[in-house]
Amino acid sequence: MSVTRQYRCFCLPLYAIIAVAMVVSPAAAQQEAEDEAGSRERAREAFRNAIERIWVPPHRYSNGYEVRSAFNDVIADAAKATVRIRSDGKTIALGGVVGPDGWVLTKASRAKGRLTVTLADKRELDARLVGVDREYDLAVLKIAAKDLPTLTLSEEIEPLAGGWVATPGLTDAPVAVGVVSVVPRKIPHRPGILGVQLGDMPADGKPGALVLKVFADTGAERAGVLVNDVITRINDQPIESRLDLIREVRRHSPLDSLEIQLRRGDKQIIVTAVLTGQAKEMFSQTRSQYQNSLGSQLSQRRFGFPIALQHDSVLKPNECGGPLVDIDGRVIGFNIARAGRTETYAIPTSAVLPLMYKLMSGEQAPETEE
Numbered sequence: 431m432s433v434t435r436q437y438r439c440f441c442l443p444l445y446a447i448i449a450v451a452m453v454v455s456p457a458a459a460q461q462e463a464e465d466e467a468g469s470r471e472r473a474r475e476a477f478r479n480a481i482e483r484i485w486v487p488p489h490r491y492s493n494g495y496e497v498r499s500a501f502n503d504v505i506a507d508a509a510k511a512t513v514r515i516r517s518d519g520k521t522i523a524l525g526g527v528v529g530p531d532g533w534v535l536t537k538a539s540r541a542k543g544r545l546t547v548t549l550a551d552k553r554e555l556d557a558r559l560v561g562v563d564r565e566y567d568l569a570v571l572k573i574a575a576k577d578l579p580t581l582t583l584s585e586e587i588e589p590l591a592g593g594w595v596a597t598p599g600l601t602d603a604p605v606a607v608g609v610v611s612v613v614p615r616k617i618p619h620r621p622g623i624l625g626v627q628l629g630d631m632p633a634d635g636k637p638g639a640l641v642l643k644v645f646a647d648t649g650a651e652r653a654g655v656l657v658n659d660v661i662t663r664i665n666d667q668p669i670e671s672r673l674d675l676i677r678e679v680r681r682h683s684p685l686d687s688l689e690i691q692l693r694r695g696d697k698q699i700i701v702t703a704v705l706t707g708q709a710k711e712m713f714s715q716t717r718s719q720y721q722n723s724l725g726s727q728l729s730q731r732r733f734g735f736p737i738a739l740q741h742d743s744v745l746k747p748n749e750c751g752g753p754l755v756d757i758d759g760r761v762i763g764f765n766i767a768r769a770g771r772t773e774t775y776a777i778p779t780s781a782v783l784p785l786m787y788k789l790m791s792g793e794q795a796p797e798t799e800e
Contacts, residue, residue: 482616498603501596509598510579515545524752526581537751538562538569539685539731561789572787585780594757608743614778619734621680622705625650628672636663637670653703663691685731732767738775
């Protein structure tokens with residue numbers, strides 16, 4: 431058999447799959463009208479799984495369709511209480527139902543704008559942000575629903591290094607599977623970036639930090655900070671020099687909001703800036719940073735957790751926020767951040783449970799509801 435004929439024979443199944451996908455698209459469109467989110471997700475999952483069977487031998491990687499589908503029974507119970515969170519119509523995170531009357535736990539730093547929750551039964555309901563914990567980056571939402579399936583959480587489950595874990599989604603197969611790399615530990619803080627270059631002394635000789643340059647696509651630029659502005663206060667902290675500003679910014683994490691008081695000529699101006707995790711214009715990407723970002727983007731807020739376990743499942747940032755289960759289907763944590771090529775962090779249930787009740791009680795209400 432010639433090489434050309436062999437190639438054609440190999441490609442025929444792939445063409446057949448694409449043709450089938452095109453044939454069923456009208457039916458998918460009709461189902462999309464009933465439930466746009468659910469049908470698109472199922473279509474993407476089915477097509478991806480079909481391609482994986484033909485294009486990439488499943489034994490070549492540990493997160494292929496055949497591997498993930500082996501965990502269908504493992505995630506079955508948790509999947510009934512797993513939800514998708516949307517902000518202004520865009521998927522931002524997964525979450526888990528932790529109370530039958532509409533309590534949902536998810537990732538806090540992505541819970542902004544008009545929030546909706548898509549349940550496992552495909553209903554999509556408006557959600558209200560009730561409680562936020564910035565240390566763990568967890569939030570509780572409330573939806574108008576009753577008698578919902580809920581996750582079973584226990585403080586007594588201890589994840590073991592090397593044990594299999596799976597992340598439920600809104601389909602039969604897990605979103606991802608992996609193994610626990612490191613048992614729960616503190617994840618060190620890394621400072622956020624404001625996005626300005628500073629001078630030594632304002633021209634008027636008064637206290638403050640002089641802005642010489644504002645870098646593109648940073649919190650400073652989005653807040654409206656301009657060259658020659660003088661920063662005189664961050665939140666309630668006076669800023670008398672560039673070193674004061676550097677120290678104060680470094681105390682905060684990516685996605686933290688800072689109230690900044692500026693002196694612009696004779697005017698006093700107050701703006702709010704959200705710190706970023708990096709600024710491409712400011713720093714060239716190191717080899718390790720490049721390798722870490724392979725596979726998918728990393729979460730903006732991915733450092734500074736009081737305690738988290740680490741596993742090697744490959745999740746997208748908008749697939750964090752939901753439950754993580756062990757090989758027995760027990761919820762051992764909530765995925766909180768994609769931190770590297772093979773690093774995903776999850777807050778263990780032993781830390782989630784006491785915090786969850788505080789968030790539900792309103793003790794840690796959000797500063798503002800967006």
